[in-house]
Amino acid sequence: MFKIFHQQSDFTLWREQLVFSTEVGGKVEFEGRVRKHHDGREVRELHYEGYEAMIVTQGNHLLKTIRRKHGLIDLFAGHFLGQRKLGEIAVIVIAGGVHRRESFLAASEMMEEIKKKLPIWKKEIYADDLSLWNYHRSHRP
Numbered sequence: 001m002f003k004i005f006h007q008q009s010d011f012t013l014w015r016e017q018l019v020f021s022t023e024v025g026g027k028v029e030f031e032g033r034v035r036k037h038h039d040g041r042e043v044r045e046l047h048y049e050g051y052e053a054m055i056v057t058q059g060n061h062l063l064k065t066i067r068r069k070h071g072l073i074d075l076f077a078g079h080f081l082g083q084r085k086l087g088e089i090a091v092i093v094i095a096g097g098v099h100r101r102e103s104f105l106a107a108s109e110m111m112e113e114i115k116k117k118l119p120i121w122k123k124e125i126y127a128d129d130l131s132l133w134n135y136h137r138s139h140r141p
Contacts, residue, residue: 011080034084
């Protein structure tokens with residue numbers, strides 16, 4: 001299931017409760033974190049907004065489709081909404097397959113599809129207190 005997180009405690013509990021099949025031989029975990037610089041500007045924090053019902057529905061569809069396509073045993077993903085500070089996780093994808101190859105391919109594809117297809121918008125707040133909404137190219141009119 002695709003999960004939306006609002007607080008660190010939500011993420012921590014979700015992460016602790018994940019159970020992987022004993023058939024998994026290759027597990028790949030990707031964490032997208034808030035970095036200090038973007039396009040030459042110093043970032044102080046990010047703020048994510050999104051249409052939650054659609055995020056979950058479309059996120060679950062992506063998980064199902066990509067899991068089948070790559071023959072995975074386990075595929076999990078989630079995204080934070082709200083404020084995220086430097087170094088904090090914003091998005092996570094965890095893929096588990098019999099071997100590493102399908103796990104790497106699926107994790108990468110899932111991350112790209114999250115960015116392209118889910119209604120999540122990111123506001124960058126810079127060190128100089130200016131801010132800018134950044135959209136994936138597929139979200140622009």
